[in-house]
Amino acid sequence: MAWLCSRCNKVQATFHLTDIARSGEKTERHLCERCAAEEGLHAIEGPISMAEAIEKFVIGPKAAAPLQNLVCEQCGISYREFRNQGLLGCPNDYDVFREVLAPLLERAHDGGTHHVGKTPKSLGIPRTTQQDVRRLKRLLAEAVAAEDYERAAELRDRIRKAEQP
Amino acid sequence: MSAPLDAVARRAGEWLRGEGPLHEIVISTRIRLARNIRGYSFLLRATAEARAEIADAICAAIRKAAMFDKYVNVDVGELDELDRRLLVERQLISRQHAEGSGARRVVFDHTEAASLMINEEDHLRLQVMRSGLQLDDAWKQIDAIDDALEAHLEYAFHAQYGYLTACPTNVGTGVRVSVMLHLPALRLTGELERVVHAAKDMKLAIRGLYGEGTEALGDFFQVSNQITLGRSEADILDDFRDRVIPRIVEYERVARDALIRERLHALDDRIHRAMGLLRSARVISSNEALQCLSHVRMGLHVGRLHSVDLRTVNELFLQTQPAHLQKLQGERLSGEQRSVARADLIRARLSHN
Numbered sequence: 001m002a003w004l005c006s007r008c009n010k011v012q013a014t015f016h017l018t019d020i021a022r023s024g025e026k027t028e029r030h031l032c033e034r035c036a037a038e039e040g041l042h043a044i045e046g047p048i049s050m051a052e053a054i055e056k057f058v059i060g061p062k063a064a065a066p067l068q069n070l071v072c073e074q075c076g077i078s079y080r081e082f083r084n085q086g087l088l089g090c091p092n093d094y095d096v097f098r099e100v101l102a103p104l105l106e107r108a109h110d111g112g113t114h115h116v117g118k119t120p121k122s123l124g125i126p127r128t129t130q131q132d133v134r135r136l137k138r139l140l141a142e143a144v145a146a147e148d149y150e151r152a153a154e155l156r157d158r159i160r161k162a163e164q165p
Numbered sequence: 166m167s168a169p170l171d172a173v174a175r176r177a178g179e180w181l182r183g184e185g186p187l188h189e190i191v192i193s194t195r196i197r198l199a200r201n202i203r204g205y206s207f208l209l210r211a212t213a214e215a216r217a218e219i220a221d222a223i224c225a226a227i228r229k230a231a232m233f234d235k236y237v238n239v240d241v242g243e244l245d246e247l248d249r250r251l252l253v254e255r256q257l258i259s260r261q262h263a264e265g266s267g268a269r270r271v272v273f274d275h276t277e278a279a280s281l282m283i284n285e286e287d288h289l290r291l292q293v294m295r296s297g298l299q300l301d302d303a304w305k306q307i308d309a310i311d312d313a314l315e316a317h318l319e320y321a322f323h324a325q326y327g328y329l330t331a332c333p334t335n336v337g338t339g340v341r342v343s344v345m346l347h348l349p350a351l352r353l354t355g356e357l358e359r360v361v362h363a364a365k366d367m368k369l370a371i372r373g374l375y376g377e378g379t380e381a382l383g384d385f386f387q388v389s390n391q392i393t394l395g396r397s398e399a400d401i402l403d404d405f406r407d408r409v410i411p412r413i414v415e416y417e418r419v420a421r422d423a424l425i426r427e428r429l430h431a432l433d434d435r436i437h438r439a440m441g442l443l444r445s446a447r448v449i450s451s452n453e454a455l456q457c458l459s460h461v462r463m464g465l466h467v468g469r470l471h472s473v474d475l476r477t478v479n480e481l482f483l484q485t486q487p488a489h490l491q492k493l494q495g496e497r498l499s500g501e502q503r504s505v506a507r508a509d510l511i512r513a514r515l516s517h518n
Contacts, residue, residue: 112395
């Protein structure tokens with residue numbers, strides 16, 4: 001279906017917008033290219049990256065604008081460059097771009113926000129078996145729920161072994 | 166420099182032996198760890214000097230650990246295109262590493278079970294391969310390699326984000342577990358959707374072996390984890406070992422049984438036609454060879470074919486690929502010449518079995 005621009009009513013609309021208000025109410029608007037440009041809207045060219053999508057839809061354009069120009073003092077990379085390439089410039093970027101990276105990481109890692117697992121020995125973080133035991137107990141509960149008693153028994157033995165001093 | 170690689174082309178890596186648990190369906194298990202050295206930029210922003218220093222620091226750490234005594238250390242930048250391609254076909258290095266630039270190396274052991282890529286996307290990428298489904302064994306080795314290197318290197322590590330990587334999709338554990346599956350029956354019965362669902366349910370990615378498209382060649386599929394932050398290495402291994410892989414293997418077994426029970430003539434026809442084609446062809450493309458070898462491999466596993474051994478078939482998967490063919494022939498070949506050489510090689514290998 002072809003729409004006429006709802007702003008100038010002269011040209012065929014090529015921008016189709018759906019505004020969703022906080023109340024959930026939707027408003028549809030159809031604009032031609034010129035009117036869209038005058039309202040400060042631009043088409044997204046090519047496939048958009050995950051970083052771009054997060055920035056556009058999660059953080060919002062207003063918040064993202066100053067972040068675009070964030071630059072890491074150590075490696076010199078700007079957030080914009082990272083966004084275009086998908087690769088960071090140095091370890092420090094994780095802190096410099098934290099505000100924009102955090103939602104991106106959470107989304108890419110299905111809600112994961114903190115590292116769980118192996119750590120370098122040199123940091124002296126004790127490698128307790130607590131984490132293992134917690135995991136095994138979770139698996140045990142699942143095995144019992146699934147009535148897989150053979151597996152439950154095996155897991156119970158592994159937990160006992162892990163809990164031995 | 167390519168002398169050690171000539172020998173490489175003639176043998177098959179340990180992981181291609183076609184042994185190990187569930188080997189009739191699980192081809193191989195691979196675990197990869199991404200690590201970076203503290204105090205240096207990631208490679209995108211590293212100067213040529215920094216790249217060289219990173220490579221030197223990692224090589225020095227490798228020399229200090231006795232476990233790497235018998236590893237081969239190769240300067241990837243100095244290899245010609247054919248040798249780089251050979252290493253890619255053997256999965257010792259990634260395509261990205263082969264096509265990269267600047268100081269970069271690969272260090273691998275003679276069984277090809279372990280390889281260390283230096284200056285790939287991250288400063289260091291460790292990789293361990295196994296035949297069949299051997300997650301815990303593979304983890305044990307890569308964990309030990311990581312520990313041995315860490316004793317002499319300081320990794321970039323963040324209190325919240327864990328091991329820091331150039332791409333945020335690898336941050337945290339930096340671990341990527343990939344299991345390669347052979348699913349010819351599910352493909353023939355049109356049930357691959359079930360596999361895709363099984364993988365997606367657990368947030369795992371699934372893709373074809375050769376080529377990035379959804380249409381996999383030769384019925385081979387790779388399942389790998391996507392999440393590296395917020396889930397431990399053990400959690401990820403559990404998903405593969407206890408949930409996803411057994412489920413997919415079961416689907417394939419059921420599909421194979423159904424084919425034998427309900428469509429035996431059609432199945433036998435596929436298998437024996439594939440064998441006939443491989444034994445008769447004078448010109449064969451790598452895609453056609455891959456598809457035929459896939460059906461022959463299934464034929465061996467379901468007991469409908471006995472005239473060839475599994476090892477030969479597994480080796481042919483590798484040796485019929487372009488770089489291997491040219492290495493074995495000892496000369497550069499055009500695409501058309503390769504198709505002839507491939508057909509000759511296959512006939513020679515299959516006629517004596």
